[in-house]
Amino acid sequence: MPLLGPADPLPHVPRRVLVAGNAGSGKSTLCLRIARSRALRRVELDSLYWGPRWTPRPEFEAEVAAFAREDHWVTEYQYKAVRPVLARRADTVVWLDHPFTTVMARLVSRTVRRRAGRVELWNGNQESPLWSVFTDSGHILRWGWKSYRRNRVRVLALVEEVVVVRLRGQAQVERWLAGPLASVGEERAR
DSSP states (O other): OOEEOTTSOOSSOOSEEEEEEOTTSSHHHHHHHHHHHHTOEEOOHHHHHEEGGGEEOTTHHHHHHHHHTSSSEEEEOOOTTTHHHHHHHOSEEEEEOOOHHHHHHHHHHHHHHHHHTTOOOSTTOOOOOGGGGGTOTTOHHHHHHHHHHHHHHHHHTTTTTSEEEEEOSHHHHHHHIIIIIHHTTHHHHO
């Protein structure tokens, strides 16, 4: 299948959508916007995965498998254990392929804002102390740095299996939301 850009028409009405991209790329925000515009169920994988004190929830994989069987949803393309299940069911992948500097700037800003505001994320968890970026190999900022190239390779491997829309930068995201996503299905409804 061809790799689509922000102005390319979608070949079908998206019903099961994965939003892929690096940490800090805007996956969760875009999932919310797609869910609202297409009346899809929004499932946040982090809320299913993380239990109290940043412990993985044992029911995570079963819960993902259950919602993946449904006909209409949007979620993030993440977590190695469930990516194959999600990829098999998805009909559309939206890839936030923002430049590295954009992603890291967003990730740093988000992390600082969440930590300073002591924002509760999932099941009582909060961002790690900022100084722990130097001592914790799993700190979100280190994770974002290390996983950037791996994410690109992972998404490019999907191009043969599913429609992939590649968006580079916020202007392309806005163009796609207002253009191809907003108009798909309109001509079929007439």
